[in-house]
């Protein structure tokens with residue numbers, strides 16, 4: 001499936017994830033929160049020798065994650081899957097801040113959800129939000145195989161309902177997540193470069209315009225410190241101050 005054909009779902013996933021990871025506040029716990037999510041080194045980067053070197057010398061993929069990745073690559077919508085190196089990076093961030101709660105907005109087959117669940121302590125929880133249970137059903141056997149299915153709280157309904165937000169568009173995911181996480185919590189937003197289209201958004205390309213608008217807003221947002229990484233399709237990390 002061409003990247004442009006999955007834009008709406010990918011965008012949701014993006015914001016989510018990033019947003020992907022929330023914690024404490026949502027559950028009334030005074031814990032650092034990590035919100036996050038999605039991208040794709042398995043796309044155009046897969047034939048890049050330097051990228052292959054990076055993957056060979058850094059990936060420590062759990063066997064269940066590797067199986068889920070290969071299973072997902074058989075699916076028509078695989079362009080939506082997070083890149084493995086980005087997922088591993090976000091899992092390391094979750095470990096770094098000792099997160100016990102993660103909110104993933106946009107689960108798809110659950111690669112990142114599984115990656116986060118593996119990174120959390122035994123009493124940690126990933127609140128995994130998606131509207132399509134068929135996608136998640138592909139991942140569930142691998143969650144079980146890894147022995148972490150009890151750490152995954154799958155919610156099949158629009159993520160904004162799960163987050164108790166009011167409006168349906170992209171910016172509220174960020175705003176709601178910022179409310180939910182505590183200081184030191186992280187919002188990870190995937191696909192912020194949108195295949196490079198953010199450089200010159202066409203006037204009628206609403207997805208790209210929305211991403212560009214959010215990128216500009218975050219750059220000015222004094223409530224967070226910021227990093228924008230070129231990993232995958234672009235990953236913004238917003239650290240709540």
Ligand SMILES: C[S@@+](CC[C@H](N)C(=O)[O-])C[C@H]1O[C@@H](n2cnc3c(N)ncnc32)[C@H](O)[C@@H]1O
Nearest residue numbers: 009010013080081082106107108112130158159
């Ligand atoms: C890019 S994919 C997520 C990739 C995933 N994080 C991973 O680890 O591979 C986007 C997902 O968002 C889901 N989605 C679309 N609209 C949604 C909504 N309103 N609420 C929650 N999930 C939504 C889609 O069903 C799709 O599974």
